[in-house]
Amino acid sequence: MGRNKDKTAVTRRVVVWDLPVRLFHWSLVFCIVAAWWSGENDAMDWHMRFGYAVLALLLFRLIWGLVGSQTARFSQFVRGPAAILAHLRELAAPGRMAAHAGHNPLGALAVIGLLSVVTVQAVTGLFTSDGIMVDGPLAGKVSGATSALMRTIHKGNFNVLLAIVGLHIAAILLYAGLKRLDLVRPMVTGRAALPASEPAPRIVSLFRAFMVAAIATAAIWALISFA
């Protein structure tokens, strides 16, 4: 138990992000940086390996959004315009903002945006060919024109990805600066100081996460091996 500085709310530290969500997040960041770095440095075999890892991570997160812990579920954090407006009003009001279990209604939009843009990047990669040396595993399954279109999207969408990641980081800095709310520590340790009035979210077993990770990895492996 503790009191925050304005002494209005009693808080206690509880797990808000389960280990699978945290591992997913930081692995995704690592694999995207590694895919970019290997792509820029002509290590295309590694580029594709990191790309496959991104695909497996995305598939994992999609399933975890249905069967994972409470704060990981899409049904818990995707909210309507009224909730988003209420959150914007809270943002504009002076003073600190209390930690919240899970994504806030605005952050949820960013999450859907980030996941969608990364999905476009990784899926178009499968159909991309440079025409000389490297082919994505599905490039030969579509016409030359489709593959060329996928390549254009793969290259162009990377700038969209950079922009949305930039916004993501700017928003996190904004919450830290304006609302004195540190979102990064909970994404590392899992824990945040929640107001006593807010119940601790339900966290599901790691065994379930292993099962989902195994299914996601096997599905991507099968796609690459048998396509």
Ligand code: HEM
């Ligand atoms: C999120 C994951 C990915 C990111 C961030 C990413 C990023 C990039 C970038 C920035 C380039 C352009 C490199 C350059 O020429 O300057 C590129 C090229 C390429 N990527 Fe990806 N990629 C990802 C996933 C994939 C996947 C899954 C595959 C296929 C398995 C793939 C296949 C290719 C190929 C074949 C090229 C060469 C295109 C060319 O030079 O014409 N990528 N990628």
Ligand code: HEM
């Ligand atoms: C390639 C770069 C990045 C991508 C694609 C990315 C993507 C994401 C995604 C998809 C989520 C939602 C997590 C989930 O529910 O599964 C998220 C949340 C989060 N990310 Fe990132 N991220 C990136 C970089 C970063 C960096 C560099 C930081 C740290 C400065 C960061 C800090 C966070 C935090 C704190 C959250 C939780 C936000 C909240 O409390 O609602 N991310 N990110």
